[in-house]
Amino acid sequence: MSTTDVIRATDEVRILVLETPSLGDRSYLAHDGEVALVVDPQRDIDRVLRLAEDEGVRITHVLETHIHNDYVTGGLALAEATGAAYLVNGEDAVSFERVPVRDGEVVEVSSTMSVRAIATPGHTFTHLSYALLADGQEVGVFTGGSMLFGSTGRPDLLGPDHTEALVHHQYSSTHRLAHELPADAHVLPTHGFGSFCSAGSSEGATASTIGRERRENPALTQEEERWVEQTLAGLDAFPAYYAHMGPANAAGPDAAELDPPARADKNAIARSLRDGEWVVDLRNRTAFAAGHVVGTLNIGIDGQFSTYLGWLIPWGTPLTLLGETPEQVAEAQRELVRIGIDELEGAATGGPADWTDAEPGSFPRAQFADLAQVRHHRPVAVLDVRRAPEHADGHIEGAVNVPIHEILGRLDELPDGEIWVHCAGGYRASVVASVLAASGRQVVAVDDSFERAGEAGLPIV
Known part of the structure; x- marks a missing residue:
């Protein structure tokens, strides 16, 4: 799906998907033609605002399924920019004003739409899913990191002391969703499209329903102990930058700043390399191998750029970006603010001849x-x-x-x-x-x- 794909829940209610492929996540905007709710927005909220404008709707509610561990949320900034109510679990310890919501509460969004909060611990202890009601019928459920397509969110991101409890919670939560919601309700997860927040593979699925998950999701087709054993055995490493996301989200992140970084000339690039800073070449691997500034690293913007840069870079290391075009640099900057890397030492565009007077490096x-x-x-x-x-x-x-x-x-x-x-x-x-x-x-x-x-x-x- 792309951001232009639409799930038509009813004749009046539409759900639009906002993909962030590099992080393996989705956000959602649902509206009835007049007002809209947004679920789990990424930090670059200009995408959401533009989508709402294109649809001709007003955002009145912003919902978080959980305190995210894989990206910095745009929820607070979006709520402040639109005057929307910001719904966050009342049990979450946060440092900002929010509308506290708890299990079982129904929040009316418009005369046509409402949402019902469903406690679904497992990915975190305070995780909520939100059933979307259109004309009183539950037509979909925003599941965040709970039920995914053929999988669930991983239970180990809060540390090994909590993993055993959370994995059993996750099993129970998935069964609760499968039991309480109708078979034709759309399943609308945040994670599971390459995100390291997933505890298993979604096998390329792009859409699902509660009925399909009842038939195919291992959490719903296996006995609890077998599923728990397999889930825990399948857990692998997750990106190091995740450690910084939860605290940032609990503190209430500001809106992303996307003004172009300062221009880095040849002297600045050489100085950054000499000082042990990171200079990252955004070009594709073919171009980099053929010729690059010696000492620079290649993390191409054409792949999971922010995931691997965030995973590898010692947090807080000064960073300069090199790209073929200003658009490439801007895309990388957008990716970085999503994981809380806001400050860049500078950026340069062109090619190795524009970045150094030294002989370029290369490898086969x-x-x-x-x-x-x-x-x-x-x-x-x-x-x-x-x-x-x-x-x-x-x-x-x-x-x-x-x-x-x-x-x-x-x-x-x-x-x-x-x-x-x-x-x-x-x-x-x-x-x-x-x-x-x-x-x-x-x-x-x-x-x-x-x-x-x-x-x-x-x-x-």
Whole structure:
């Protein structure tokens, strides 16, 4: 779905989806042609305001399903900008004015629309879902990080001391939603589209109903203990920046500032690199490998840019962006404010010749067939930067597994000499290749689908 796709709940009530693919999240705007409610808005609220204007509706209510751990909310800023009521669980300890809402309360949005709050702990202890009523009929449910498409939100983001309790809560909450809502009610989750807040795979689903989830969601088709065991066993690492999101959201974030950053000239870029700051090249991996400023890192805007930058960067490190165009830089800046990185040292556009007078750096790109051929002639180290469960499901014999999020702390463990680095598709490999190149290592980036490794003759174990 894109932001122009519409779920028609009734003839009068429409639900519009706002996608944030880089974070794997959705926000929603539902309206009856006159007034609108918004659920779990991202921090760049200009998207929501523009959508409401295009639809010709007035936002009167902003709802949070939970205190988010994967992005900085725009809820408070949107409520302040529109004069809307800001609904947040009354049990949440927050530092701002809100309309406290609790389990079972029904809030009238208009003569046509209302929402019923449903306590659905599991992702957090105070998580709420909101059933959307149109003319008194429950036509959908905004499930946040509770029931997802074929999955649920993960229960471990509040720390290991709470995971066991939360996973059982999550099971019960999913059953409550399945029991209380009609089969044809739309399921409208915030997470589950690549978000690390998901405890399982949504397998590409873009829409669902309560009836479909009753048939297909493992939380509804398995016995509790089996589901709990499988869910806990499947949990993997989540981005380090998540630690900063909950406190920021409880404090009440301001609106995003998206004014263009200061221009960084060649001297400023060189100074930033010399001082150990981060200079990130936003271009795609092909362009970066062909030529880049030595010492810069490649986290392309064409992938999960904010997720991996936020995961890798030591929090608070000064950051400069390099992009081909002002639009590329603006897109990256928008991605960054969503995870609370508001301050940039500067930005520059163009290409390596515009950013440095020194000789550009470069490294080779290859495919798995090239790796198979090379290994017939000489020994080379293979670095697999996929996450541990991916590696365990099948990997190249002899490959060293250092997940991307661990690479900065484990550079000393890597073997000497030429390193061929790969992931599942090429994006993460390019990030890590840039890290290795910046540290002076000899690197080849495998830009290929891992599904082709076996076909190329590489031994998979």
